[in-house]
Amino acid sequence: MPRIGMLTPSSNTVLEPVTYRLLTGADEVTAHFSRLPVTAISLADEQSSQFSVDRMSAAAELLRDAAVDVVVWNGTAGSWLGFDYDRQVGEALSQVCGVPATTSTLALRDAFRAFGVRRLGLVTPYTGDVTARIAETYAAEGVEVVADERLEITDNFTFGEVPEQRLAEMVEAAAPGAHAVALVCTNLRGAFVAADLEPKLGIPVLDSVSATLWKALDLLGGLRIDRGSVLLSGSTRAALKEICAQLRAATGADRTAVRLDLPSQRLDVDRAAAEDTGPGVAPIQHDPRPDALNTARWLDEHRKTLVQPNFRADPQADADDVRAQMLAPVEIGGALVGWISVHSRTERDWTPADVQAVETASAHVKALVER
Missing domain, CATH: 3.30.450.40 (GAF domain)
Structure with a gap:
């Protein structure tokens, strides 16, 4: 039975239970988690150091012991630190575990390409400067952020307390004129919000937790799950x-x-x-x-x-x-x-x-x- 290894921010309370819910009925694959310290999100150097490649590699060593078949960094720091950073993380994780690797940000980038997204509505819990940096990162890949909705929060644990209804309101506000909406943060309860809103909005809603799981499954051979367009198609x-x-x-x-x-x-x-x-x-x-x-x-x-x-x-x-x-x-x-x-x-x-x-x-x- 294939095993997915996921590195998880220590203060994240959403992605593990949501990943398990998304995998309900998919008995041919299992997910396993290792944590590393992440408590706050900002552009300050002390927050950026939380995501060092060395820390990622140390956490990945514990997943190697579980003989996982693919490993992912299930966090979106690369969206403001840059794709080159996440490529370095992916290479390090693959080397440590000896299996294919990816990250949430690389998964979102691949989803943008698969769905032909050039105009994006962005939903984040972050502050304005972090969100602006994300827009710059995506623009370098040919994806223009045409609208953004943000919560101006820095505490990572608090992200997981945001109600689904509030996220749904933000997604709908960010959708007009966009080819897709992305919820960028793996500690937002957006996976099922995204799946539910897609028929109404008529565009993909790409939640970070769902997109990361999709890419992990894709690396394992492409198991489809009917819980939103990215997991299904x-x-x-x-x-x-x-x-x-x-x-x-x-x-x-x-x-x-x-x-x-x-x-x-x-x-x-x-x-x-x-x-x-x-x-x-x-x-x-x-x-x-x-x-x-x-x-x-x-x-x-x-x-x-x-x-x-x-x-x-x-x-x-x-x-x-x-x-x-x-x-x-x-x-x-x-x-x-x-x-x-x-x-x-x-x-x-x-x-x-x-x-x-x-x-x-x-x-x-x-x-x-x-x-």
Whole structure:
């Protein structure tokens, strides 16, 4: 049975019980914890020293004794100390325990990428200067904080006393205009708030505890849990994102995207499940297209790759900035469940190698869905 090892701030009272609740029914994996002293959060040097790599490594040695299969630092300090810091932490933990490692901040970054988040609503218990530093860290990764709601608290234990209703109010306030909302702190009772609010808000709500557990499960092979979008579809979206990135690199296209009708993970073709775009190319992943797509009707009728160097003949493009495209259907059991598309913003003669690349990508998507 796989074991997840988690390093926990000493004054954190939320992440252990919430992690156990999230894992209810997932009997094929267990979570185990080790603590290190963390009591207050600020940008002061004495608070930053709580998160030294040496302290992390010492706590990880106790998890090594439990023969864990993956180890994570379940804290968000990297969101203000920087991704380079968390990468160092991850490397140290992996070396100590001899297994893959990650952190809450790296997990959130990977979730932002998987869900195509470029505009973020931020919810924290922290003070304004810490929250501003978090916004700077995320901006360096191409994620703009468009709204933030914060509690101006420094005592870590007190974070865990904030009522769920207050967090729900903060999430809703931070949501307008955002691609997703992130609750950044593993001592906030936000995991089930996030899962409950997603249908109402229509965007992912990425709680730090849930995101950290998701990434740990992803490193173990991608066990899905139906308790919020990141735990349910995060691994699928991340894998689709990688397929899109490889396809765009192979074709030199401006945009690649995947649309899937996958109810078990609450994915539908109205929005792209994943995409990859070139510099300066507008994303379409967050643009709903509820009407029947011209190209979808063609694919459903013909069940073969659509290759269009221009649009002087139907079907016409569904995205305004596209002047040439290829689309390959994804079929499961004879049913069209989606397609992968390649877009060019200029007219273009697609080569046989380009066609082979999109058909290979379609096969990879099919294999992923079937798996």
